Amino acid sequence: xxxxxxxxxxxxxxxxxxxxxxxxxxxxxxxxxxxxxxxxxxxxxxxxxxxxxxxxxxxxxxxxxxxxxxxxxxxxxxxxxxxxxxxxxxxxxxxxxxxxxxxxxxxxxxxxxxxxxxxxxxxxxxxxxxxxxxxxxxxxxxxxxxxxxxxxxxxxxxxxxxxxxxxxxxxxxxxxxxxxxxxxxxxxxxxxxxxxxxxxxxxxxxxxxxxx
Numbered sequence: 001x002x003x004x005x006x007x008x009x010x011x012x013x014x015x016x017x018x019x020x021x022x023x024x025x026x027x028x029x030x031x032x033x034x035x036x037x038x039x040x041x042x043x044x045x046x047x048x049x050x051x052x053x054x055x056x057x058x059x060x061x062x063x064x065x066x067x068x069x070x071x072x073x074x075x076x077x078x079x080x081x082x083x084x085x086x087x088x089x090x091x092x093x094x095x096x097x098x099x100x101x102x103x104x105x106x107x108x109x110x111x112x113x114x115x116x117x118x119x120x121x122x123x124x125x126x127x128x129x130x131x132x133x134x135x136x137x138x139x140x141x142x143x144x145x146x147x148x149x150x151x152x153x154x155x156x157x158x159x160x161x162x163x164x165x166x167x168x169x170x171x172x173x174x175x176x177x178x179x180x181x182x183x184x185x186x187x188x189x190x191x192x193x194x195x196x197x198x199x200x201x202x203x204x205x206x207x208x209x210x211x212x
Contacts, residue, residue: 043085044209046192048175054188059175059211063105065127067098074180075107078207079125082176086111088123094140096126096133103127105186107176109208110134112169122169130173160212177207 048059065071083093088111107125110133114120122141124133131149138146147167158164159171177183182205183190193205 043172044193044196044206046175046189046209046211048189048211055192058186058188059106060104062102064102065105065178067100071178072098074207075125075176075178078176078180079109079123081206082109082111082208083123086113086121086123086172087118088121089119092120092122092141094122094124094133094136096124096128096136099127104129104175105178107178108133109174109176110137111172111174112137113172114169116168120168125176172210174208174210180207182207 046055046059047053048055050056079093079095082088083090104127107127108130109123109125110130112122114122122137124137126133126136131153134146134152135149138144138149152159155164155167159167160173162170177186179185183193189209190205193209197203197205
């Protein structure tokens with residue numbers, strides 16, 4: 001199994017935080033999409049990169065997954081919700097295989113929202129590591145002029161903060177609960193999401209979240 005390339009993590013004051021309303025969202029997004037479980041700008045964010053935390057362990061420790069049809073259908077249903085939430089054209093959805101053997105216990109995704117043209121929004125999904133998904137997009141996106149993965153790694157903090165003016169997208173990375181039960185199989189993540197739910201007046205706990 002390849003070791004995931006090291007990407008700098010954003011420094012946070014706490015293990016979890018919530019996006020500010022409208023944060024990182026292009027202006028064309030509505031404030032509220034009726035077909036989405038959560039409002040634009042209200043996406044839960046969980047810090048899964050902090051060394052030595054249960055949050056990182058639950059999200060990153062490799063495990064063996066047997067991809068049953070039920071699990072694949074779970075992922076497909078959640079994928080449709082994310083694609084709808086972020087207004088991703090079907091032609092710009094790229095899905096990696098469901099691999100055998102050891103892999104992440106959660107399905108990974110990245111969303112790239114074009115700063116000027118929503119028709120160029122992109123979604124990619126897989127089971128190994130986020131940096132690979134960026135390469136998947138670079139390989140498959142028609143007319144691709146994206147920077148290299150090395151550039152992404154070097155400038156990831158600025159890109160995630162939307163501070164890299166040369167990068168044409170706002171980038172989000174996150175995780176999907178393949179069991180589709182609100183991360184009940186992952187106690188630390190579930191606790192973080194429950195905390196954010198209470199802070200937002202009982203906002204529903206979804207089966208996906210963004211990670212910094």
